[in-house]
Amino acid sequence: MKDKEDYEKDLASIRKMMERSVKFISLSGLSGVLAGIYALAGSAYGYYTLYYAQPNFENYGTTNQDQRGLILQLEIVAVLVLLFSLGTGLILSARKAKKLGVTVWNATSKQLLNDLLIPLCSGGLVVIVLLTKEYFSLAVPMCLIFYGLALIQSSRNTYDEIKYLGFTEIILGLVSALLPNYGLIFSALGFGVMHIIYGAVMYFRYEN
């Protein structure tokens, strides 16, 4: 017969297996902080080109073509920020996985990616449609809301903080939809400041 310690050990191993198999533990907090910094840099660049480099942007002096060029520039910056953030996230998660002695590409991370990509791609397509129809002021709120939904959807396979980050993004997105002229500020808050805060919290909680 087993004794009490064996039973307790059994219970502990059940819990550990359940948690480890469901949670993608290689997610790196540091990559969140870096993604936030890229987003802030991108927003600062956007702010500068809109309000300083083109002082007449909101006046009649600017032609439609100038506006198109500016908006294209902002779109390129946003895509670059996204690519850099994804790249950093992949590299740092792979590094953390190596340190923890697990592989990055396993059943859990596949599930996570699946949950993340469906809302994210739907949102991406919605934003592209909005931009082609020139509803520029709705682009940032939609990005924030769909990103928040993607985070909530994928949070069951990773740390709980991701879920709260998701709710925060949705709230910011809704407020931003009410204040259409402050898109840049809200994207700086949602993609910059929030990533830095949540990334730092996760880094200090799980990686130290």
Added chain:
Amino acid sequence: MKSPFEHLDKVLEHSIRLQIISVLVVNDTYDFNSLKEIVGISDGALASHIKALEKEKYITVLKSFVGKKPNTKYKVTERGRTIFKKHLDGLEQLIKQQRLK
């Protein structure tokens, strides 16, 4: 009162099998390599424990192909889930009883 030992399951007494079932209870399906990584044992050992669980109909095997590579996934059966829950209740009661002594 029923003895808590009646809830305990002979097949799940083995800790590796208990770990495999624990993973499958919280995930829809899980593939061989991911299972191997998380439990941390050799191919051969894992295969034999999986066979034992399969023989008792606690889990089912889903075979498919990704491109040309075979991809084997496992899924817990309703029977396996019920027995696992009972086993868990048994463990809990045993620990509680021993604490009272």
